[in-house]
Amino acid sequence: MQGNTVPPTGRIDLILDELNRQRFANASAMQCKVCWYVYDPEIGCEEWDIEPGTSFNDLPEHFTCPQCGNDKSVFLPCEKENGD
Numbered sequence: 001m002q003g004n005t006v007p008p009t010g011r012i013d014l015i016l017d018e019l020n021r022q023r024f025a026n027a028s029a030m031q032c033k034v035c036w037y038v039y040d041p042e043i044g045c046e047e048w049d050i051e052p053g054t055s056f057n058d059l060p061e062h063f064t065c066p067q068c069g070n071d072k073s074v075f076l077p078c079e080k081e082n083g084d
């Protein structure tokens with residue numbers, strides 16, 4: 001390891017990241033767009049020993065979809081309640 005080789009991060013990235021976090025935090029559940037598995041924070045995930053009440057943001061970094069094995073980046077908000 002030598003020097004700082006990490007590329008500079010534009011603020012827009014930080015803003016988008018924050019917006020995503022807020023979107024995810026507001027979502028009641030997250031759905032894998034590959035296999036349609038739904039992670040429901042109220043239920044947790046037995047496969048990963050995730051206790052009920054654990055929000056998607058609080059899942060460990062090594063969490064992957066228990067059905068297809070893809071990582072958290074393939075999950076999208078799955079809004080059960082539609083206010084429109």
Ligand SMILES: [Zn+2]
Pocket residue numbers: 032033034035036037065066067068069070
């Ligand atoms: Zn999946």
